[in-house]
Every structure is written in C-alpha cells, then in structure tokens.
Amino acid sequence: MTADRQRLVVAAGHLCRHEITESVSAVIHQMVYDAGFARYAGHAWLPTRLLENAEFIMSDSKSIPNVSFSTGMHRGAVANIPLAVSAVTYGGVLGVLSAQKGVTWAEMSAMNVLMFAGSAQFVMVDMWQAPLSVMAVAMAVFIVNLRYLLIGASLQPVFAGHPLWRKALLMHLVVDENWAVTIAEHRKNGTDPYFLFGGGLLLLGAWSSGTLGGNLLGSFISQPEKYALDFAFVAVFAALTLSLWRGRGDGLPWAGAIVLALVSERLLPGKWYIVIGGVGGALVAGVIEYLRLKKR
Amino acid sequence: MSTDLFIDHGPAAIIAAALITYCFRFGGLLLADRLPRTGPLRIFLDALPGTILISLVVPSAVHSGWRGVVGVVACLAVYMGTRRLLLTMFSGVLTVYLLRLMS
Numbered sequence: 007m008t009a010d011r012q013r014l015v016v017a018a019g020h021l022c023r024h025e026i027t028e029s030v031s032a033v034i035h036q037m038v039y040d041a042g043f044a045r046y047a048g049h050a051w052l053p054t055r056l057l058e059n060a061e062f063i064m065s066d067s068k069s070i071p072n073v074s075f076s077t078g079m080h081r082g083a084v085a086n087i088p089l090a091v092s093a094v095t096y097g098g099v100l101g102v103l104s105a106q107k108g109v110t111w112a113e114m115s116a117m118n119v120l121m122f123a124g125s126a127q128f129v130m131v132d133m134w135q136a137p138l139s140v141m142a143v144a145m146a147v148f149i150v151n152l153r154y155l156l157i158g159a160s161l162q163p164v165f166a167g168h169p170l171w172r173k174a175l176l177m178h179l180v181v182d183e184n185w186a187v188t189i190a191e192h193r194k195n196g197t198d199p200y201f202l203f204g205g206g207l208l209l210l211g212a213w214s215s216g217t218l219g220g221n222l223l224g225s226f227i228s229q230p231e232k233y234a235l236d237f238a239f240v241a242v243f244a245a246l247t248l249s250l251w252r253g254r255g256d257g258l259p260w261a262g263a264i265v266l267a268l269v270s271e272r273l274l275p276g277k278w279y280i281v282i283g284g285v286g287g288a289l290v291a292g293v294i295e296y297l298r299l300k301k302r
Numbered sequence: 303m304s305t306d307l308f309i310d311h312g313p314a315a316i317i318a319a320a321l322i323t324y325c326f327r328f329g330g331l332l333l334a335d336r337l338p339r340t341g342p343l344r345i346f347l348d349a350l351p352g353t354i355l356i357s358l359v360v361p362s363a364v365h366s367g368w369r370g371v372v373g374v375v376a377c378l379a380v381y382m383g384t385r386r387l388l389l390t391m392f393s394g395v396l397t398v399y400l401l402r403l404m405s
C-alpha cells in the first residue's frame with residue numbers, strides 16, 4: 007500500500023463527509039475497505055487531516071474519451087440505483103416539511119431542476135416565508151454550496167480531453183451521490199462524464215418524485231404540531247450536523263458559530279444569523295490555522 | 303394562477319440560487335488547479351458546512367423550548383449510538399411528540 011493510495015482514499019472520505027445519505031457513506035467506507043484500510047472503514051470520520059490533495063483520488067486512472075453516450079449513461083444510472091432509493095426517502099422528508107412551510111409544487115420543481123442540491127434546498131425551504139429576501143437566500147446557498155467548488159475541481163480527470171461545451175452541460179447534475187459513485191468507479195475501472203450524468207439523471211428523477219410526493223402528502227396534514235412535525239426540521243438538521251463533526255478541532259469553531267448565531271438571531275431580522283454564525287465559526291477555524299502556521 | 307404558484311421574490315431567489323450553484327460546479331472544474339490545498343483558506347472552506355448547520359440548528363432548537371432542547375439531546379444520543387441519520391431524525395421527532403403528549 008503506497009502513501010499515495012492511502013492519501014487518495016482518505017481524500018475521498020474527506021470530500022464525502024458532506025454527504026447526506028447513509029448510502030453515500032457506505033460507498034466510501036467500502037472504498038476504504040477495498041483499498042485495504044479495514045480499520046478506518048468503520049469510523050464515522052476517516053482521518054481527514056491527512057488530506058493534502060483531492061486530485062490524488064483519481065490520479066491513477068484515465069478518462070475514457072470515446073465511450074458511447076448511452077452505454078456510459080446506462081452504466082452510471084445502474085451504479086446509482088441504491089443511492090436513488092435513499093434520495094427518494096430523503097426527498098420525501100424534505101417534501102413533507104416543505105408543505106408545512108407553504109412551499110408549492112411549482113417552487114419545489116423549480117428548485118429540483120434548476121438548482122438540484124439537497125442540503126441547500128433544505129436551507130431554502132426553511133427560509134421560505136414572506137417577505138423573502140433574495141439576498142439572504144443567495145448568501146445561504148452560496149455558503150452551503152461552496153463545497154461544489156471542491157467537488158467540481160476533483161472531477162477534472164473524468165472530463166480530461168472533453169470539449170468545454172460538454173463540461174458545461176454535464177456538470178449541472180453533479181451532486182454528492184453520483185460524484186462519490188463516479189469517483190469510486192473511476193479509480194477501479196476508469197470512467198467518463200456520461201457515467202456521471204446518467205447517475206445524475208436517475209438521482210434527479212428520484213429526488214423529484216420524493217420531494218413532490220412528500221409535498222403533496224404533507225399538504226394533507228392539517229396539524230403538524232400535533233405530530234411534532236414542526237420539530238422534524240430541527241431533527242433533520244441536528245442529524246446532518248452531527249454527521250459533520252470531525253473531532254475536537256471542530257470544538258472552537260462550532261462554539262463560535264453557536265454564540266454568533268444566537269446573538270445575531272436576537273439582533274437581526276430574517277435568517278442572517280445562519281450566514282453570520284456559519285462564516286464566523288469557519289473564520290475561527292481559519293484564524294486558528296493561520297496562527298498555527300505563523301508560530302512555526 | 304402564477305401568483306399562487308410562487309411567493310413574492312420566489313422565482314428570483316430560485317434563479318439566483320441555481321446560478322450560484324451552477325457557477326460553483328462548473329467553476330470548480332475550470333479552476334481545478336488553482337484552489338488551495340492547504341493553509342487557512344482551505345481550513346476555512348472545510349469548516350463551513352459544519353458551522354453553517356450548527357448555526358441553523360441551535361437557534362431553532364432553542365425556539366422550540368425545553369422540549370426542543372431535549373429533542374436535540376435525544377438526537378445526539380441516538381447518533382452517537384447508531385450513526386444512522388434517519389433513525390437520529392425519527393428519535394428527535396418522537397421525543398418531542400411524546401413530551402408534548404405528556405404535558
């Protein structure tokens with residue numbers, strides 16, 4: 007087992023810690039296990055600190071430029087079936103919650119097709135009440151989806167040798183799930199952008215049926231408080247948040263975020279506290295790293 | 303008809319969100335070689351998802367009163383025990399449901 011191999015496995019786990027479903031997590035743990043790191047595979051957090059270069063993930067495989075469009079799409083879709091199942095469930099939860107918030111099917115469909123990003127849609131639905139601040143929504147989505155910059159960067163080898171217009175078209179349907187599956191496949195057998203896109207199409211279908219089905223169902227529940235459904239939002243986010251905990255290093259940034267969020271929620275209108283707490287907490291992490299580097 | 307389908311500023315917010323997300327996806331691919339791999343900026347970017355979510359959860363939990371706080375504690379306990387997201391979520395909802403039923 008070379009150091010590079012170890013690094014690439016860890017890098018995959020690192021980028022995937024934003025995942026929202028258990029199946030993605032399972033794919034990653036399987037990857038780690040396959041690579042001979044059984045002792046890491048059971049851990050909630052793969053040792054992310056070892057990460058240096060996300061591109062190591064795929065540096066040992068090649069993109070296949072001349073594979074047929076339909077073969078690639080089909081393979082990608084099949085590989086993503088387990089994740090699509092969990093996308094339906096997860097989308098169903100968001101759908102029911104969205105109905106409580108008064109989000110219409112048209113709004114949900116527009117978010118599904120135009121944006122197509124699970125965690126950001128949760129945040130948007132949470133903010134969805136008049137008067138809606140476009141700026142606050144944009145800022146929140148900016149922060150929640152910033153990680154796509156890293157995900158996009160890590161897909162460079164898959165798109166190697168493909169024209170720009172194809173990159174521009176096929177990148178739209180990249181989410182955590184098909185990204186993780188594509189990375190795993192690329193390492194094993196090599197893959198192509200159509201594989202990624204086929205998985206994305208299947209996930210879009212699954213996500214849409216989940217969210218729209220839940221939205222329809224949720225509008226029939228007249229007293230959400232009675233079943234504590236209003237708390238479901240907090241519970242979903244609490245679960246997601248806990249899955250993002252990487253270890254003691256997160257302690258100070260998270261404490262900073264909590265304090266900033268609670269204070270700014272009292273002082274400012276709307277949902278700005280999410281942006282302020284999020285950026286402020288992450289700044290704590292950045293400053294700690296800055297001071298650490300300066301000391302050396 | 304269309305006024306019922308979207309709230310005020312809804313379409314604008316969705317389009318803005320969609321453009322931002324797409325720019326990250328495509329931009330990341332184009333900038334692949336230029337993003338920092340180490341250093342404070344990288345640490346900042348890596349810390350963002352966790353801090354944004356905790357900033358969202360805690361004020362909402364506090365707003366749900368003591369039952370909400372107990373619900374979040376239940377989530378914490380179940381997550382530490384099982385590491386399963388759906389189970390964690392249901393345990394939180396069930397806890398708050400039962401607490402409300404009792405009072």
